[in-house]
Amino acid sequence: MLPGDSSALCHVVTHEPGRLYALGPDLARLLAPNPSPFTGEGTWVHLIGTDRLLVLDPGPVDDAHLDAIVAAVAGRPVDAILVTHTHRDHSPGAAPLAARLGAPVWGCAPLAIPGNQEAGFDPDYAPDRILADGETFAHEGRPLEAVHTPGHTSNHLCFAWGERLFSGDHVMGWSTTVVIPPDGHMGDYMASLQKLQGRPETIYHPAHGEPVEDPQRLLRGLLGHRLQRERQLQRLAAEQPGTLEALTARAYPGLDARLVRAAQATALAHLVTLEEQGRVTRVGATWKA
Incomplete structure (x- = not known):
């Protein structure tokens, strides 16, 4: 999920x-x-x-x-x-x-x-x-x-x-x-x-x-959603570099408290992949683009 x-x-x-x-x-x-x-x-x-x-x-x-x-x-x-x-x-x-x-x-x-x-x-x-x-x-x-x-x-x-x-x-x-x-x-x-x-x-x-x-339609939607989230996190890290916690709070406004840790994990997965691609960097606990 x-x-x-x-x-x-x-x-x-x-x-x-x-x-x-x-x-x-x-x-x-x-x-x-x-x-x-x-x-x-x-x-x-x-x-x-x-x-x-x-x-x-x-x-x-x-x-x-x-x-x-x-x-x-x-x-x-x-x-x-x-x-x-x-x-x-x-x-x-x-x-x-x-x-x-x-x-x-x-x-x-x-x-x-x-x-x-x-x-x-x-x-x-x-x-x-x-x-x-x-x-x-x-x-x-x-x-x-x-x-x-x-x-x-x-x-x-x-x-x-x-x-x-x-x-x-x-x-x-x-x-x-x-x-x-x-x-x-x-x-x-x-x-x-x-x-x-x-x-x-x-x-x-x-x-x-x-x-x-209709799995092909769902696959397209899942990929589109992930690409949108990826672009969002890169943009947020460019506008205002921040910690994982800060970027997650901005990416997922109003998130239920029970899901914060899982949201942070998913955001981290995106940021790690963006880092591997050279699109964001990490300095200490701060991510920036």
Whole structure:
């Protein structure tokens, strides 16, 4: 999510956590019980397939939630538990669910940031198979492809299956994503959006929010929004150099206090990328253009 968007605090749950919602004959999802200003209604867990399943992003460790996933599987073979990235609302349930279902964990690489591990990361994630960018495997007669989309996190993967893209937190259906340095990188995030513009999938299934039925339009909007924010921060740093806190307050006037730290992280991600491009400089704690 992007702090400052009006949707950022709208996390009223209109779907029932633990209830299975069909999205087609070969796709269903259920909601984890973790609504918040940063997850919307919560994390969607996707069950991909009919006779044999893949379980995508099992979410947090919560006994009732894991029970609901097992009930939704309904005894069908699970070929793998897939993980898009290792934020705590996505990956911690993978290991206990794997033990209950007898399935391996496949997906993104583990992630550690020496000396500066963001509190939101899952340090215990240990996949049985790390999927590389472009790696494919067959699932119910169709290839499923891992698509590396760094930016939100450096290890983020999307998964393409036919006309569908399971977009994790890279492209969401309720708000834009937050990018938190040092692992999150705004330049990588924007490059990953451009990468998806060259792909053929026509519907996105994000981990938060509703399916996206016109993804190319949304991708254009996300890129435009990021470029606008980038130009704004460069202009503000030129008009009146200031600290990250001061620039963020000017860029996000009237921001809800609960979202200030996340807004500062997103602003920092933009400023770091602008610094790498030589468009702003940093002297001590002051940014100027």
